[in-house]
Amino acid sequence: MYLDHAATTPLRPEALAAMLPFLTERFGNPSGSHALARAARLAVDDARDSVAGHLGCQADEVVFTGSGTEADNLAVLGAHRVVGGSVVCSAVEHHAVLRACQSVGGRTVAVDSAGVIDLDALSDALAPGVGVVSVMLANNEVGTVQPLAEVVGLVRRRAPGAVVHTDAIAAVPWLDVAAATGSADLVSVSGHKFGGPKGVGILVVRRGTRLEPVLHGGAQEHGRRPGTHDVAGIVGCAAALTAAMDNRESDVSRVEALRDRLAAGLTAIDGVEQTVGPSDDHSKVAGSCHLLVEGVDQEELLLLADDAGICASAGAACASGALEPSHVLLALGLSADRARSAVRFSLGTTTTDADIDSALAVIPKVIEQLRR
Amino acid sequence: MRVLVAMSGGVDSSVAASMLVDAGHEVVGATLKLWGGQSDSGCCSVADVDDARRVADQIGIAHHVFNFTDDFDASVVAPYVADHGLGRTPNPCIECNRHIKFGTLLERARRLGFDALATGHHARVDGGALRWRLRRGADRAKDQSYVLSMLTQAELAQVLLPVGALTKTDVRAHAALMGMRTADKPDSQDVCFIQSAEGRRGFLGDRLNMHAGQIIDADSGAVVGAVPAVELVTVGQRRGLGVAVDGRRLYALEVDIDARRVVVGPAEAALTEKVAVGRPTWVEAPLASGAAVLAQSSAHGRASACRWWGDSVVFDQPVALVAPGQTIALYDGGDTDAVVGSAVAA
Numbered sequence A: 001m002y003l004d005h006a007a008t009t010p011l012r013p014e015a016l017a018a019m020l021p022f023l024t025e026r027f028g029n030p031s032g033s034h035a036l037a038r039a040a041r042l043a044v045d046d047a048r049d050s051v052a053g054h055l056g057c058q059a060d061e062v063v064f065t066g067s068g069t070e071a072d073n074l075a076v077l078g079a080h081r082v083v084g085g086s087v088v089c090s091a092v093e094h095h096a097v098l099r100a101c102q103s104v105g106g107r108t109v110a111v112d113s114a115g116v117i118d119l120d121a122l123s124d125a126l127a128p129g130v131g132v133v134s135v136m137l138a139n140n141e142v143g144t145v146q147p148l149a150e151v152v153g154l155v156r157r158r159a160p161g162a163v164v165h166t167d168a169i170a171a172v173p174w175l176d177v178a179a180a181t182g183s184a185d186l187v188s189v190s191g192h193k194f195g196g197p198k199g200v201g202i203l204v205v206r207r208g209t210r211l212e213p214v215l216h217g218g219a220q221e222h223g224r225r226p227g228t229h230d231v232a233g234i235v236g237c238a239a240a241l242t243a244a245m246d247n248r249e250s251d252v253s254r255v256e257a258l259r260d261r262l263a264a265g266l267t268a269i270d271g272v273e274q275t276v277g278p279s280d281d282h283s284k285v286a287g288s289c290h291l292l293v294e295g296v297d298q299e300e301l302l303l304l305a306d307d308a309g310i311c312a313s314a315g316a317a318c319a320s321g322a323l324e325p326s327h328v329l330l331a332l333g334l335s336a337d338r339a340r341s342a343v344r345f346s347l348g349t350t351t352t353d354a355d356i357d358s359a360l361a362v363i364p365k366v367i368e369q370l371r372r
Numbered sequence B: 001m002r003v004l005v006a007m008s009g010g011v012d013s014s015v016a017a018s019m020l021v022d023a024g025h026e027v028v029g030a031t032l033k034l035w036g037g038q039s040d041s042g043c044c045s046v047a048d049v050d051d052a053r054r055v056a057d058q059i060g061i062a063h064h065v066f067n068f069t070d071d072f073d074a075s076v077v078a079p080y081v082a083d084h085g086l087g088r089t090p091n092p093c094i095e096c097n098r099h100i101k102f103g104t105l106l107e108r109a110r111r112l113g114f115d116a117l118a119t120g121h122h123a124r125v126d127g128g129a130l131r132w133r134l135r136r137g138a139d140r141a142k143d144q145s146y147v148l149s150m151l152t153q154a155e156l157a158q159v160l161l162p163v164g165a166l167t168k169t170d171v172r173a174h175a176a177l178m179g180m181r182t183a184d185k186p187d188s189q190d191v192c193f194i195q196s197a198e199g200r201r202g203f204l205g206d207r208l209n210m211h212a213g214q215i216i217d218a219d220s221g222a223v224v225g226a227v228p229a230v231e232l233v234t235v236g237q238r239r240g241l242g243v244a245v246d247g248r249r250l251y252a253l254e255v256d257i258d259a260r261r262v263v264v265g266p267a268e269a270a271l272t273e274k275v276a277v278g279r280p281t282w283v284e285a286p287l288a289s290g291a292a293v294l295a296q297s298s299a300h301g302r303a304s305a306c307r308w309w310g311d312s313v314v315f316d317q318p319v320a321l322v323a324p325g326q327t328i329a330l331y332d333g334g335d336t337d338a339v340v341g342s343a344v345a346a
Helices: A013-023 A035-055 A068-083 A095-103 A119-125 A148-158 A177-181 A231-246 A248-267 A298-307 A327-331 A353-371 B011-022 B046-059 B069-085 B092-111 B168-177 B199-205
Strands: A062-065 A086-090 A107-109 A130-134 A163-167 A186-190 A201-205 A272-274 A288-293 A342-346 B002-006 B026-033 B062-067 B116-118 B123-126 B133-136 B213-217 B223-227 B251-256 B261-265 B271-282 B291-296 B304-308 B312-320 B327-332 B338-345
Touching (some): A013 A231, A035 A062, A035 A201, A035 A231, A062 A068, A068 A086, A068 A095, A068 A130, A068 A186, A086 A095, A095 A107, A119 A148, A130 A148, A148 A163, A148 A177, A177 A186, A248 A272, A248 A288, A248 A353, A298 A342, A298 A353, A298 B062, B002 B011, B011 B026, B011 B116, B046 B062, B069 B092, B092 B116, B291 B312
Parallel strands (some): A086 A107, A130 A163, A163 A186, B026 B062
Antiparallel strands (some): A062 A201, A288 A342, B123 B133, B133 B338, B213 B223, B271 B338, B291 B304, B327 B338
């Protein structure tokens, strides 16, 4: 039973079908000029048009990268190199943004106990010298959706010269990303989070936003991201995005109902609660079910869940594979001990009623065993 | 049996895991991440975790990494630092075995439904219900019963030490035969959380206020030298003090942190018959006062005949001074391979 869709979600059949020709007979390099190359070029251009339509941007604003992490780094570091000034991000950013910001001496802005950025603290952090601001659209661990339009409005007023980036990687396939990110200068998404292949990221770079490349090489992606195009990956990513967006509203209402059933079933157990509960003040993405299980260590819960065939996760792993106390949960104000009781079940568009039934049959027993 | 095997990424635990699989057990491997700081050996480097994982893959068992850094810091590193501040010389490997491997990890293994915990230590467990015995490893040169001497029936009932019956040569041969990447890995040395480049001095210097002190000659009471940090002097130490009186090499006899002094004396003064001890643990029942046993006060030291007196051991022949904080492993006077208990020099 796969309940780790926020880590990665299976390749959509539409994506696989779209990719196969480019892994076989249509192997050309789109940077060339002969027929095979032109065929590949056409496929990348079509993918770019399609992606632009779904993300609410122009085709020439789409930069394909090798991962979501690369898109985030290109955004933060690429903008910083042109704009200069200081860098500000929220305390709950994915490491791809957080560490990129830290690498150039950036500072973080606090969030509340639901993970929503503290707009007063952001306002305080926004001096005219700020060059880059990065605030994610949805959090990858606890699912909280940020008030991005307010964030952007605040930046435009307080630090008018600053470039605004949003990491929207955890927001697809759940939110109307085009509408939600329209005011940001830079937007990252990652193909494998919505049924595309791993190894493809997208950075939307609005016209007029200057960016230095992070990688140096050829002229691909207008020189903003050199390197031979992963044609199959790009084509698969575009096909997946189309499938995700075409079905988004029905997927969201169905998955939200499944998520609510899972959360209700598990929080019925003593000492189990949602890390970020339902509230009118903020929304969460439909697939996220992040729980705190009092008296249970996440490593033990995940191991027994895995033994029982349930794939879930918790936080980020260090290089050795050990779980680290999540910086997101610490930013929410949880103690390190409490953070070690966290588990993340994340649902995807392929999650079924039967998956939830299994989880509700297994997880309470696991918790009971570990508390004995 | 369902067995959790602690895999450090070294050859001994690799072979231990393989032997348990061969014996038909349901085996799962776990590597402990113990130290969040820099380290160049031991159980914590990414390369060691990779080795453990790839050996687990090779022998077809699941492998997990458990993050015990907070526990390790609280139960091993912090007391190690604090003890030095009190002029004691603790053995962190023993405290790690006591609190982490056969404490936190064994408790976790039980909660997860394992029947036993295995490690790659060179020692043997035999006997049976309520009469488990802990014995020296078959390879006396590699014997690690000393660092396990604090185990009791409560742990031994669920502990397997598969390589204890083998020589190190046999272990390496087994690993080589299996084509394991760990077959030729050097034995781990020293304290795993201290990098060789910084050394004990650098490690403790970052965590403890060090105090310069005087070196006092025990015979004359005269000041004969100075040390930059009394906290780094170990009772019984000779090297590194940099003092000699009348050409005689002098040993540290006493470290007094509060008075900032180290008392030194000649070799014959650095011997003792009686060592005061505390915190005894027993493999089975407590020894009777006056029992004749063998005592060993370092990992590869000699076991010497002595009598147990409850709050001290009294050796038949004088032995080198035992620094406060050092563990004394007690072995049976007749069945000399068998550990009967342990105590910590006061």
